[in-house]
Amino acid sequence: MNSSGIIPDIIDASPKALVQLSYPSGVKVEPGKELTPTQVKDQPTASWEAEDDALYTLFMVDPDAPSRAEPTYREILHWLVVNIPGNKVADGQTIAEYIGSGPPEGSGLHRYVFLVFKQAGKIEATQFIPKTSREGRVSVKTRDYIAKYNLGDPIAGNFYQAQYDDYVPILKAQLS
Template sequence: MNDLVPDVVDEVLPKGKLQVTYAVGVTVQEGNELTPTQVKDEPQVTWEEEHGQLYTLLMVDPDAPSRADPKYREILHWAVINIPGNKLNLGQSLAEYIGSGPPEGSGLHRYVFLLYRQNQKIENSQHIDKRTREGRISFSARQFAEKHGLGQPIAGNFYEAQYDDYVPILHKSFSG
């Protein structure tokens, strides 16, 4: 599916589907093209939950700085752990949401949402705010999942985006 295997995950995205909806009324539909302007604000994400279960949600861009030259694979765009059920707002934010910011001329980038079922609560005090690049570049969803014993993702979704006029505004917001 769009080379997500092997670029991001080891197996085809799982049967479970994440419903990802942005405030402007657009939804992520397994590879549809959205603009950075449409996805600049944190989306609503829902999934079929198991009662009493904790989850981890990751969003990554494996195509940095471009799909042809992904030397910074992956960029972490969002990470929330210890989500009770599908109450994303009650989870612990490790990396605040940042929208798509592909460099001008770099073509389409894939933005991948991955949901993992946790076996236990993850103890982690890390927090990356939305103005910080540090801790986001050369992130690995695989290594994160392995470190925390998450196994393969149980649900996922993705969209593609390329440069638009919002990207310079986003890039100016970063402090480091």
């Protein structure tokens, strides 16, 4: 994550472990590998080394909006789940439903970053962002969430890169 600029663009310390991510399309996330928006359009399964009695937060953000050269909307929130018991993501509380990659045409490669944090305790959150909404997703700062919920450094992370393909207009049409 250091060589890709994720540190210092969105976090200050590199996670020690990898979050494993597998998409229904059959692709797995390998650090920095290029995937297509078509391959990552559906929510992946995620797992990491977790303590059974601990709660975790899972983030997915794009720090390169509208482009890596001009990231004026840094960051776009693609997925946020809190209060995950162990690594049972489906049993956590979804704050922002998963949306796949949708980089604008001609904007080049975007980084899509997954971060897992061990929580100090249960997070009280009432916000919910459906997968059809842009509201609450633009100009989000991972560091703000880290501070607000006292999350500390990420315990696991991973990322892929993606650029525009023919699925992007379909995704954008679903967002209000």
